[in-house]
Amino acid sequence: MPVVNVTLIEGYPEDVRVRLAERITDAVAATLDAPLDAITVIENEVKPASYMRGRTGRRPGAAQLVAGELVERFLRLMEERKLDEAKTFLGEDFVMVFPGASGGTEMRRLEDLVAFSATRYRWVKKRIDSIDEAYRGTVTTVIVTGTLYGEWQDGTPFENIRFVDRFEIEKGKFRRQQVWNDLAIAMAARG
CATH class of the missing domain: 3.10.450.50 (Nuclear Transport Factor 2; Chain: A,)
Known part of the structure; x- marks a missing residue:
């Protein structure tokens, strides 16, 4: 029963978050012998002020188009x-x-x-x-x-x-x- 935790900067639209979770689920299913209903993907969102790299706060990047x-x-x-x-x-x-x-x-x-x-x-x-x-x-x-x-x-x-x-x-x-x-x-x- 794989559990995958993903941390995202708050601000991505719901359809992008759903697409990401689906693709992560597919990647796990293609890599491990795990049925889809046994794969859990948890997306945690943090405020932009709570996400910093190199002493610089970050904003959400652009989502890829379908x-x-x-x-x-x-x-x-x-x-x-x-x-x-x-x-x-x-x-x-x-x-x-x-x-x-x-x-x-x-x-x-x-x-x-x-x-x-x-x-x-x-x-x-x-x-x-x-x-x-x-x-x-x-x-x-x-x-x-x-x-x-x-x-x-x-x-x-x-x-x-x-x-x-x-x-x-x-x-x-x-x-x-x-x-x-x-x-x-x-x-x-x-x-």
Whole structure:
């Protein structure tokens, strides 16, 4: 029956404290053979004046945004081709890797993705089945699965094409996006 005590500076919103307790619970369950209902997380809050490091009082730091929500918002902006807003999600060294015959195509600019996509279809959207998050140090990995639907270049509709997107996020900015999908298979099947 693990019991984890966490001390926080007073001031974090309730949803952030709940998210922290859930993630601590998940980390314990993934590390120890303990059922979820046997893991206790206690968050103690102290007034900012009661929390000092190096003779300096501290205030609560910023909470990280929910990574899965960031990814979903980014994907919707890309569907709508709101590239300027979508760019605000990207880190300086952002890279996208898309499927290809020789190990994939790397792109660093959203405009390059739009140009690449224009050779394949008129438009595409995603039906998201799941969004999962994993954490390692300061990097959150988000895996999105679902199916694509849209229109081929000739106006013929398509749907139910599987996809997986993998994002690496650090400090609220995307470092990397890897994409796997069955578009090439569907294109080949069309002849």
